Amino acid sequence: MPASETRPLLSIAGLSASYDTPRGPASALARIDLDLDKGENLGLIGESGCGKSTLLKTVMGVMPGNARIDAGSIAFRGRDLVSASAEQRRAVRWAGISMVTQSALNALNPVLRVGDQIAEAILAHRQISRAGAWRRTEALLTMVGVAPERARDYPHQFSGGMRQRAIIAMALALEPPLVLADEPTTALDVVVQDQIFRSLRGLQAQLGFSLLLVTHDLALVIENCERVAVMYAGEIVETGPTREVIRRPAHPYTLGLKNALPRLGSRDEPIAIPGGPPDLVEPPRGCRFAARCPFALPLCRSEPPPLTTVEPGRQARCHRATEIDALAPLAALPQTWDALREGPR
Amino acid sequence: MAGYLLRRFWHMVLTLFAMATLMFFLFRLLPGDPTATVISPSLYPKAQEAMRQQFGLDRPLFEQYLIYLRNLCVLDFGISFQTNRPVFEMIQGRLLNTILLILPSMLAAYLLGAGIGAIAAWKRGSAAEVSLVFTATALQSAPLFWLGMLAILLFSIKLDLFPIGHIVTPGMFPEQDWRMYLSADFLHHLALPFLVNTLYQLCFPLLLMRSTMLSTIGEDYIELARMKGLSERRVLFGHAARNALLPLATTLPMILGWAVAGSVVIETVFSWPGLGLLMIDAISRADYPVAQAAFLLIAVLTVFGTFIADLLYGLLDPRIVYA
Numbered sequence: 001m002p003a004s005e006t007r008p009l010l011s012i013a014g015l016s017a018s019y020d021t022p023r024g025p026a027s028a029l030a031r032i033d034l035d036l037d038k039g040e041n042l043g044l045i046g047e048s049g050c051g052k053s054t055l056l057k058t059v060m061g062v063m064p065g066n067a068r069i070d071a072g073s074i075a076f077r078g079r080d081l082v083s084a085s086a087e088q089r090r091a092v093r094w095a096g097i098s099m100v101t102q103s104a105l106n107a108l109n110p111v112l113r114v115g116d117q118i119a120e121a122i123l124a125h126r127q128i129s130r131a132g133a134w135r136r137t138e139a140l141l142t143m144v145g146v147a148p149e150r151a152r153d154y155p156h157q158f159s160g161g162m163r164q165r166a167i168i169a170m171a172l173a174l175e176p177p178l179v180l181a182d183e184p185t186t187a188l189d190v191v192v193q194d195q196i197f198r199s200l201r202g203l204q205a206q207l208g209f210s211l212l213l214v215t216h217d218l219a220l221v222i223e224n225c226e227r228v229a230v231m232y233a234g235e236i237v238e239t240g241p242t243r244e245v246i247r248r249p250a251h252p253y254t255l256g257l258k259n260a261l262p263r264l265g266s267r268d269e270p271i272a273i274p275g276g277p278p279d280l281v282e283p284p285r286g287c288r289f290a291a292r293c294p295f296a297l298p299l300c301r302s303e304p305p306p307l308t309t310v311e312p313g314r315q316a317r318c319h320r321a322t323e324i325d326a327l328a329p330l331a332a333l334p335q336t337w338d339a340l341r342e343g344p345r
Numbered sequence: 346m347a348g349y350l351l352r353r354f355w356h357m358v359l360t361l362f363a364m365a366t367l368m369f370f371l372f373r374l375l376p377g378d379p380t381a382t383v384i385s386p387s388l389y390p391k392a393q394e395a396m397r398q399q400f401g402l403d404r405p406l407f408e409q410y411l412i413y414l415r416n417l418c419v420l421d422f423g424i425s426f427q428t429n430r431p432v433f434e435m436i437q438g439r440l441l442n443t444i445l446l447i448l449p450s451m452l453a454a455y456l457l458g459a460g461i462g463a464i465a466a467w468k469r470g471s472a473a474e475v476s477l478v479f480t481a482t483a484l485q486s487a488p489l490f491w492l493g494m495l496a497i498l499l500f501s502i503k504l505d506l507f508p509i510g511h512i513v514t515p516g517m518f519p520e521q522d523w524r525m526y527l528s529a530d531f532l533h534h535l536a537l538p539f540l541v542n543t544l545y546q547l548c549f550p551l552l553l554m555r556s557t558m559l560s561t562i563g564e565d566y567i568e569l570a571r572m573k574g575l576s577e578r579r580v581l582f583g584h585a586a587r588n589a590l591l592p593l594a595t596t597l598p599m600i601l602g603w604a605v606a607g608s609v610v611i612e613t614v615f616s617w618p619g620l621g622l623l624m625i626d627a628i629s630r631a632d633y634p635v636a637q638a639a640f641l642l643i644a645v646l647t648v649f650g651t652f653i654a655d656l657l658y659g660l661l662d663p664r665i666v667y668a
Contacts, residue, residue, distance in 0.1 A: 060572045093574035106565035109584050111591070111662055120583070121573040154663040170573075 007078055008035040009178055009210050010059070010097075015072030017058055026280040028054045030234045030288075032072065033307065038177065041204075041211045043221030043242060045257070046231030049277060052214045055231075056180050060099055061089045076178070095125045098171040100164075100181040107167055108155035115141075115151025118170045125174055140169040145199055161192040168196070172203060180212045185220075197224060218261055222246060230254050233277045233288040236307075240314035250316035250324050252293045255331035271334050274341040287319065294336045295320055295327050349667035353655070357648050364644040369413055372633050373406065422638035427630055432638045436623070440642060442512060443619035445526065447608045450539050451600070454546035459593060461547075462554025463586040467577075469559065478555065485548035489541075489607055493614035496541045507537040510616030538615040546604060550593055557589040564588075594658045601650035605643050 015032040018025040028051050036042050046052050057063050059074055061081065074081045076096055081089060101107040109117060118140060119133040128136070138148035144165040155163060164184065171179050184200075185193035201224065204211060213225055221228050221242060228245050230238040230253065238251040249255045256273035275292040278284050284291065290300040297319065305319045320327065330336045384396045397403045401412060416423065422432035461477070468474045484492070501509045508514065512534055518525040525531055561567065562585055570584045609621035616622070620639050627635035659665045 057568075062568055062571045090574045090576070093572055095574065099569075099572050101565060101569055107569050109566040109570070109588065110664065111587055112584070113663075120575065120579070124573060124575050124579070156664050 009038045009040075009077060010034075010036040010212070011073075011075040012055075012059070013073050013075070015055075015058065015074060016070040017054065017063070017067060018070055019054075019064075020066040020068075021281055023281045027283050028067070028234050028280060029058065030283070031307075032236055034229055034236060034239070036178070036210055036212060039208055039210055040227065041213065041225040043225035043228040044212060044214045044231060045216065045218060045221055045228060047216060047277070050231045051234040052216075052231055053182055054234075056099065056182050056212070056214055059097065059180065060093060091125070094121055094176065095174045096176055097178045097180060098174065098176045100167055100171045100179060100184045102183050102186055108158075108163060110155055112154070113151065114153055114155055114158065114166050118151070118166070118173055121170055121173050136173070137169075140173055141166065143172070143203065144169045160188050161196065164188060164192075164196055165199070168200060168203070172207065172209070175207055176209060178210045178212065180214070182214045183216070184213075186215075186217075193220075200224075218246070218257065230257065233283070234280060235288055235317060237289065237318070238314075238316045240311070244311075244314060248325070248328070250310045250314060250321050251289075251318045252295055252320075252324075252327065252331065253289050254316075255324075255328060256292075256337070259331065259337075269334070271337055274337055287317075292340065294331070294340050346667050353652060357652060360648050361641075361645060364648075365414065365417055365641060366410075368637050368640055369410055372637055417641075422641075423634035425627075425632055425635050427627075427632040427635070432634050435635060436620070436638055436642060439618060439620045439623045439639075441526075442617065443608055443612070443621060446535065446538055446542070446611070446617060446619060447604055450542045451546060451604050453539075454543045455550050455593070455597075455600075457543070458547040458550030459554045459586070459590065462551040463558050463581060463589065465551070465555045466558030466562065466585075466589075467581055478552070481548040481551050484545060485552070487545075489545050489610045490614050492545055493538070493541050493611060496537055497614070500537055508534050510534075512618055538611050538617055541615075542607060542611050546600070546607065549596075549600065549603075553593055553596065554586075554589055557592045558585055561585045561589045591658070591662055594654060594661050597654035597657065598647075598651035601654070602647050605647055 012032050012034040015029055016027070017029040018027050020026075032055060034042075034044075044052055044055070054063070054067070058067075058069065059081070063069075069082055072082065076092060081092060084092070108114060115134060115137045118137045119130070122128060122133040122136055123130070126133075134151070137151050141151055142148050146162055146165050146169070150158070150162070155166075158166060168184075181200075185196050188196065197220070200211075211225070213221065215221060225242055228240065228242045229236050230245070230251065232253045238245060238249065238254050240250070245254060246258065249258055253273070256271075259271040260273065262270045273292055278288055278291060284301070286299070286301040286303050287293070287296070287305050290296040293300065300319050303319070305317050305321075307315050307317045308321050309315050310321050310324075316324070318324070384393050386393075388396075394403075401409060404412075420433055422436070424430070425432050425435055428435065465474045465477050497509055500506045513525045513528065513530050514534075517530060518528075567580060567585055570580045575583070605621075608619060609624060611617065612619040612621035613625055620642060624636055624639035624643075626632070627639060659667055
């Protein structure tokens with residue numbers, strides 16, 4: 001099948017979604033374009049509330065009742081999920097795309113055995129006996145480094161790290177080609193976080209799934225993902241190979257993110273981006289980042305910037321993307337951002 | 346677990362002992378001389394004295410109390426002032442009548458209430474759900490006796506579908522033997538009080554289940570269950586409802602208390618010869634031995650129900666450990 005070799009595993013095109021709020025619809029996702037190839041790791045990064053989780057929920061098809069898709073398509077293996085029937089969507093969930101959720105105790109049902117919660121995912125998609133599903137569950141737990149007899153335990157008997165491992169076992173239960181991970185280790189300490197990611201990479205080498213990692217931790221993306229997409233206020237503002245994007249950001253927001261990272265061995269204070277994200281009920285007419293951008297031109301406030309290709313495989317949604325090499329040194333200076341903080345908007 | 350059961354049993358005994366004591370002294374604090382109905386003041390003083398001795402009423406109060414406790418231990422509740430029959434004998438049949446009406450009714454109310462409440466939460470915002478919540482709230486706020494009277498008026502008098510009151514058609518079972526409980530006539534009599542009581546008691550579990558389901562539906566594990574590609578039914582009953590049952594189990598002891606209190610009302614309205622009706626009759630006729638025993642039995646039912654509810658809670662929530 002040469003066709004399936006060339007087309008991406010997951011292809012999101014022109015996706016817009018909004019939440020109904022008392023003041024009107026809030027544009028949570030705007031014109032999202034994102035491709036993910038087979039076996040590829042893509043990091044999706046952005047601050048809280050930028051729409052990362054909404055994007056994952058939209059892909060999984062579990063948007064809350066007040067949310068709706070306004071435009072665009074989500075093609076998984078070439079088939080559009082947005083227009084698919086409920087039954088077709090249900091079949092793709094978990095068997096095609098699974099998800100590793102945050103490790104809070106909340107992700108596992110407190111009154112059901114951990115093993116049953118994994119086994120029920122298998123039973124929902126495969127013609128298999130209960131005993132068979134249970135054996136598979138025990139094998140999965142062993143695979144992620146949890147003793148198989150713990151399958152009979154309840155979530156409260158698991159430590160935070162074990163719960164996260166159980167959720168990974170659950171996500172891999174049907175060996176899906178795509179795994180989404182929503183801040184999978186936010187609630188864990190750094191040592192456990194490291195262990196989890198090491199075993200996740202080991203499992204990936206073994207099973208060959210693609211990973212879409214959503215996080216606000218830039219370091220995790222650098223360690224685990226070859227490509228990164230930066231999100232801001234419901235838009236993807238920059239995509240490209242992780243190394244390139246970090247080394248030479250092509251969007252002022254990414255420059256700001258990089259500044260906010262404390263660097264080891266540097267005496268420079270991290271610089272925060274002043275201000276807060278825009279109101280999504282009445283999003284800015286022009287660039288959504290313009291109000292916080294030290295390099296904004298009048299054009300930026302009136303005209304939404306298109307996604308421009310900076311280099312092959314690298315895109316940025318900025319009117320000044322081509323001049324970014326000249327702006328980058330300025331962005332490293334605290335006073336560039338300070339001016340924005342003090343001056344009128 | 347064995348230690349827990351033992352301790353719990355000991356607590357139950359203590360509670361019942363306190364109830365029995367309270368009841369003994371409360372009844373003796375009531376105004377009026379209850380013995381007047383049995384020991385007529387028109388008798389010769391000597392005869393009165395003899396009868397007092399016979400009932401043990403000439404002894405000091407504390408001694409009477411000890412005798413009362415000793416008799417309780419061997420299920421001797423004394424002799425009814427009214428009928429001169431042993432109280433135990435009178436209560437036996439009445440207790441069964443109450444249990445036959447209240448227990449199935451409460452079970453039905455809880456199962457149906459939880460089920461309907463769960464579905465109502467799932468269909469939140471629909472016209473059916475809104476009207477259901479309104480109806481349940483209205484029903485719950487209505488007095489039970491009034492609902493019972495309305496039901497009799499509509500179904501028994503106007504539509505003539507059900508008999509008015511009693512447990513079987515009078516005269517059909519003159520022997521009052523166990524065969525009457527197996528007859529269609531009994532079920533026919535049972536139907537209306539059962540329906541009214543169930544409908545009334547169903548409102549509370551329904552509304553509670555609905556509101557706890559609504560807070561459960563927002564939990565992360567429900568979203569995860571959906572993402573796993575489980576059917577909506579499995580997400581609803583296997584995950585959401587399973588968790589929402591916990592507060593319902595917590596309120597069960599309280600509801601049992603209400604159910605017993607409700608039985609007094611429903612038995613009075615439907616002339617159902619149960620414990621509640623016996624109690625009302627006994628009080629109005631100052632038949633204290635009977636009233637005392639009826640109160641005590643109701644306390645036993647409530648205490649025992651609470652115990653069952655506690656055990657049930659442990660079954661529902663694995664985080665509860667009995668130690």
